Amino acid sequence: MNLRHLKYFVATAETGQVSRAATVLSISQSSVTGAIRDLEAELGAELFQRSAHGMEMTEAGREFLGSAREILQKLEEATKLTRQHSAVTGVISLAATYTVIGYFLPYHLDRLANLYPGLEIRLSELNRESIEEGLLSNRFEIAVVLTSNITNPELESETLLRSTRRLWVPNNHPFQRRGKASFEDIAEEDYIMLTVDEAAHTTMKYWSMTSLQPRVRLRTSSVEAVRSMVANGQGVTMLSDMVYRPWSLEGKRIGTVTTDREIPSMDVGLAWRRGAEFSRPVSALLDYFRQCYALPQTPFSLGRG
Template structure:
């Protein structure tokens, strides 16, 4: 197993296709294909399900993706520690997060930062987006990790997108829509729908449902992503959710299918925010550097 294979695997997992990953890591498609085949042979598992629409992670693939991020981060941190051996940062960094983001991004970001800066004390403040913004602008927290799509203080904050997460439709196994070659928002609007009502997700969803003349048939609302998974898997409704929250099984072990909607190209943007204008604290620069080492750099 090589670090290149790990890097290629992460690229394919995040982009969903050999062709897109080949462009991202600047190698040929045949090189990527061979590297993944060799990796699967060594691990003796299938990491991807392959179809004409692209590459999707298997259960084992999801498990290996988390380990791959840790491997990559450990190597980067080892290099950084050697380069910065004479300059050990210390102090306190206050990070603001919203609840949905905390569940999917926080542990990985904090693990990588603590490996690189073990002497820095981290305090985490979790609250709703508008209050995290208020704390950022007032200087009470140093950096925020939150959904950027609904920011209200854009002039006072500088932001950087870490993930553009596309929306997909969640369905239970054997649902009739799975037989369709293409699914649209109109196909879904009349189905019983489950809406995730956390981190202003309902507000985000409203922007794409408003394009239809027919309002969506939302029959349940919940602030729990796991509840959405269980309800969908049990056949009690469908749900349109950002791909970052998708897992192919519920807590009960039931299968959840996910399909793209051909007329929905919106994304949920997750990233960093910090106060604009004033000189950034050194620890904020350090945090940004570590986080950028594990994600694409999409500044705006």
Template sequence: MESGSAPGEGASMKAPNFTLRQLMYFVAAAKYGKIANAAVEIGISQSAVTTAILDLERTLGFPLLDRHVSGVTLTHRGHLFHQHAMKVLEAADEAQRWPFQASLNLSGTLRIAATHVVVGYFLLPYLGKFLAAHPKVEVSLSEMTRPECEDALIAGKADLGIILTSNLGNPDELQKRPLIQAQRRLWISNNSPLMAEKSVPLERLNGLPYVFLMVDEGERVLRELVRPFGFEPNVVLRTTSMEAMREWIGLGLGVTIVADTVYRPWSLEGLKIERRPLADPIPPLEIGLVWRKDRPMDEVTEGFASFLRQSVPVSDGLD
């Protein structure tokens, strides 16, 4: 090393052999399950998406997608790479949109009440980015049921709720603002006869073993949504464990209807879980901000609410 040079200066850094564009096309294909749908969403030709993903697979040396008649799904390695691709794209987007975020210099306390699904599958990455940009903000996060979150907001024990707003029980006292919607889809094993269906009518599920995820009022809400379409779940398992539900579905022991927010294509034991759209128009799950109507947000609460509104994509798996 030359005298006066900084440690590591001059050391070679190997540039990646793929582009952000290739990652974007790959992530879009994984999201929509069809190359054609991804191309329409991006606004380019289907052949351009196909070529970009094939080039990416050649660069990496392994397939990222399984191709079949009804579309594409992630391979096991593709699922692992997808997680890294998402982080790279999010970092690039953040670098473009938030270069001076730290200069806002917010300080104070923020009390958040959030439900199980919101804490476990939505909020934490955004909260981490916000706190990195505003290190003087102190956060108190409480995981509660939706009614408990509402009670905490009404009693002044929480500044902001982040909950499933489609279930809001006190609309006269609480103000809500949607952040994201996620489609509810059918989860099945990869050897299910329903794999051949492009979309599945709810009546087709009558008699099949059904699994209820017992968090965030899952059973009550789902029953209310599907009853008008003549579907009465044949319940064989009720569980609060997301991994137990995934394992059960992956083993082919039942089916379930859950929002895309919590979807992962593999169980802990490596069993593949597939999704199919429902033919019947049940509403999506909606996550949003909730606060007390007669209590204006303070600077810190408004700052975090604004950050979420600008950072969160409008939809998760809606097409």
């Protein structure tokens, strides 16, 4: 048994699917499957029940999950202790969009505060257009954004994480039982359209590759409203794994389904003015993110927020 086994096991337990765990970890599905198989052989117990809807933990799996999390958390704490006296000091003016602040950055901000206690990050939440303007005018040194939306040639970007988009459906929806849905089928359903961070524009871009249109019942900037509407059977939607949670605020289950057409991923990463010279604090932040995503990471390091 090694840390890789534990990381892959926890990722699969928390996402409920090998494919989603592989996406979070940025590795192949076969690597996740092989690690779980090795772990089960070493423990002499089945940790998951495989089904058409994903990976359901057995009683042994649920018991082992607590221990695996504790080991990984202790390792993370030990790592922080060895680095907490970093000599990097200074201020970073950092901009981020709504989705990034809500679902990606919180964990990393906490970790950076522990690793670099002398580093002050001044964070601003803005839309993409305002962030681009701020980077070009030197109001911000760097930004964490949806790099899949960045097109300005005066900016450079570096993608850290690619989050797969899937169809969200209420629990036990016919699409879920079938395991896949065609765009033709989805067009017959009421559709809940998220508008924040250009989500509606992105959605219509991949719908435009078909001769179909979604039957939009509601447009909203609230992810929680989308989650509740879907969970309560008021429609379906297509959003990324990064913002997916299996339960609505009312405690109702939400399922995910693959589609017959490939949907572009939602990419998260860094952006800065082309040709910019980085200060030592900004270089430290860049190095931190590059180290986080250069190797497979446990979900504890991926901002589960």
